[in-house]
Amino acid sequence: MVSSQTYRRIAGLSLAALCVIVLTGALVRLTGSGLGCADWPRCSQDKFVDVSSSHAAIEQINRLFTGVVSAMVIIAVLAARYRRPYRRDLMLWSWSLVVGVLAQVVLGGVVVLTGLNPLANMGHFLLSMVLVTCGFILFRKSGEEEPCALRRTDGIPPVIQRDIRIFGLLATATLIAGTVVTATGPHAGDENAVRFEFDLRSVARVHSAVVILLFVVAAVVLRRIKKSPASSSLNSLDESMRTFVIVGLFQGVIGYAQYFSGVPVFLVSIHIAGVIAYWLTICHILIAPLRKGTHTI
Numbered sequence: 107m108v109s110s111q112t113y114r115r116i117a118g119l120s121l122a123a124l125c126v127i128v129l130t131g132a133l134v135r136l137t138g139s140g141l142g143c144a145d146w147p148r149c150s151q152d153k154f155v156d157v158s159s160s161h162a163a164i165e166q167i168n169r170l171f172t173g174v175v176s177a178m179v180i181i182a183v184l185a186a187r188y189r190r191p192y193r194r195d196l197m198l199w200s201w202s203l204v205v206g207v208l209a210q211v212v213l214g215g216v217v218v219l220t221g222l223n224p225l226a227n228m229g230h231f232l233l234s235m236v237l238v239t240c241g242f243i244l245f246r247k248s249g250e251e252e253p254c255a256l257r258r259t260d261g262i263p264p265v266i267q268r269d270i271r272i273f274g275l276l277a278t279a280t281l282i283a284g285t286v287v288t289a290t291g292p293h294a295g296d297e298n299a300v301r302f303e304f305d306l307r308s309v310a311r312v313h314s315a316v317v318i319l320l321f322v323v324a325a326v327v328l329r330r331i332k333k334s335p336a337s338s339s340l341n342s343l344d345e346s347m348r349t350f351v352i353v354g355l356f357q358g359v360i361g362y363a364q365y366f367s368g369v370p371v372f373l374v375s376i377h378i379a380g381v382i383a384y385w386l387t388i389c390h391i392l393i394a395p396l397r398k399g400t401h402t403i
Contacts, residue, residue, distance in 0.1 A: 108189045110248070113196070116185045117248040120178040120203060121241035125382050127175050128234045130168040132378040135288075136371045139164040140222045140295025146215040172211065179203035182244065195253040199244040206237040222299035224289035231285055235385055242389040256393055261339045269327045270391065276320040277388045283313035284381070291369055310365055317358060324351055343391065350387040357384050 108116075134140055142161030143149035149166060182200040189196065210233055217226045243256065259267060287309050288294075290302040302309075328347055331340045357380045364373035 108185045110189065110191075113185050113189045114245070114248040116178075116182055117196075117200075117241075117245040120182045120200075121238070121245045123175045123178045124203070124234070124237050124241045125386075127168070127171055128231075128238065128382055129379060130171050131230070131234065132375060134165050134168045135227075135295040136293050136375055136378075137161065137164050138293075138296055140299060141218065142166070143169065143218065146218045169214075172207070172214075176207055179207050193247075193253065195247060196244065199240060199247060202240045203237060203244065206233065206240060209233060210237065222295045224294065224300060224302050227295065228282075228285040228289055231288075232281065235281060235381075238382065238385060239389055242386060243393060246393055261336060262343065263330070263334055263336065266327060266330050266334070266340075266343075269323055269330065273320065273323045273327065274388070274392050276316060276323060277385075277392075279316045280313065280320055281381075281385070283309070283316050287313050293369065293371070293374060314361070317354070317361075321351070321354060324354075346387065346391045350384075350391060353380070353383050353387050356380060 134142070137160075139161035142159065142163070142165035148154045149162060149169075155166060155170075179200065183197070183204055186193070186197040186200045210230070213226065213230050213233060217223065217230050220226050247253070262270075286302065286304070287306070290304045290306050290309050294301050324347055328344065328351075331337055331344045331347070334340060337344075357377065360373060360377045360380060364370065364377055367373065
C-alpha cells in the first residue's frame with residue numbers, strides 16, 4: 107500500500123523529471139546537437155547508443171533521460187493504483203503523463219526524421235509544457251484530502267475569474283510566440299536546420315507585446331484584489347500573482363538582454379530554465395487552490 111504522503115513525493119519527483127527533460131532538450135538544441143543522432147529510435151543505422159562525438163553524446167543523454175521520465179510516470183500510475191485511500195482522479199492524471207510521454211517519444215522521432223522541422227520542434231516543446239502542467243496538477247491534487255475542481259473559483263469575484271481566464275489565454279500565447287521566436291532564431295538544433303523565414307525582430311516584438319499585455323492583466327488583477335471587499339480571502343491568489351510578476355520580470359530582463367546581445371547560448375539557456383519557473387507560477391494561479399487543512403506547496 108502507498109500512503110498519501112509517499113504518493114505526493116512520487117508526484118513531486120515525476121514533476122521534477124518532466125521539468126529536467128525540458129532543460130536537456132534545450133541543451134540539445136543550443137549545442138547544435140539536434141541531429142547528433144541521425145536515426146530514431148536508434149542513434150544511427152549501426153549503433154543504438156553512440157557517444158563517438160559530442161553532439162551524439164548530448165543527444166543520447168537527452169534520449170536516455172527519457173527513460174528516467176518514463177520510469178517515473180509509470181511508477182506514478184502504479185503508486186496511484188495502490189495508494190490508500192484510492193483516488194480515481196489521481197489515477198487519471200497519472201495516466202495523462204504516460205500518454206503524454208508516449209506522444210513525446212513519437213514526436214521526438216518526427217523531429218529527427220524531418221530534419222528538425224520548426225513546426226515539429228515547436229510541437230515538441232509545447233507538448234513538454236503540457237506535460238509539466240499535467241505533472242503540476244497531479245502534484246497539486248496529491249496534496250488534497252479529496253478531489254476538487256481544477257478551476258480557481260472559491261471566494262473569487264466573477265470579474266476576477268474573468269480576468270484570470272484572460273490571463274491564462276495570454277500566458278499560453280506567450281509560450282507559443284516564444285517558440286516562434288526560437289524557430290526563427292539561430293538556435294534551431296543544427297546549423298543546417300530549416301528555420302522560419304520571418305524577420306527575427308518582428309516576431310520578437312510580437313512576443314514582447316503579448317508579454318506586456320499579460321503583465322497589464324496581472325496588474326489589473328492585483329488592483330481588483332486590493333479593492334475587493336473580500337481581499338483577505340484572496341491572499342493566496344494575491345501571493346501567487348505577485349510571485350508571477352517577480353519571475354516574469356526576471357524573464358523579461360533576460361529576454362531583452364539576450365535579444366540585444368545577439369542571442370548568446372548562455373543567456374538563452376537561463377531564459378529556458380526561467381520559462382519552466384514562469385509556467386509553474388502561471389499554473390499556480392490557474393489551478394484551484396488547496397483546501398484548508400491539506401498540504402501546501
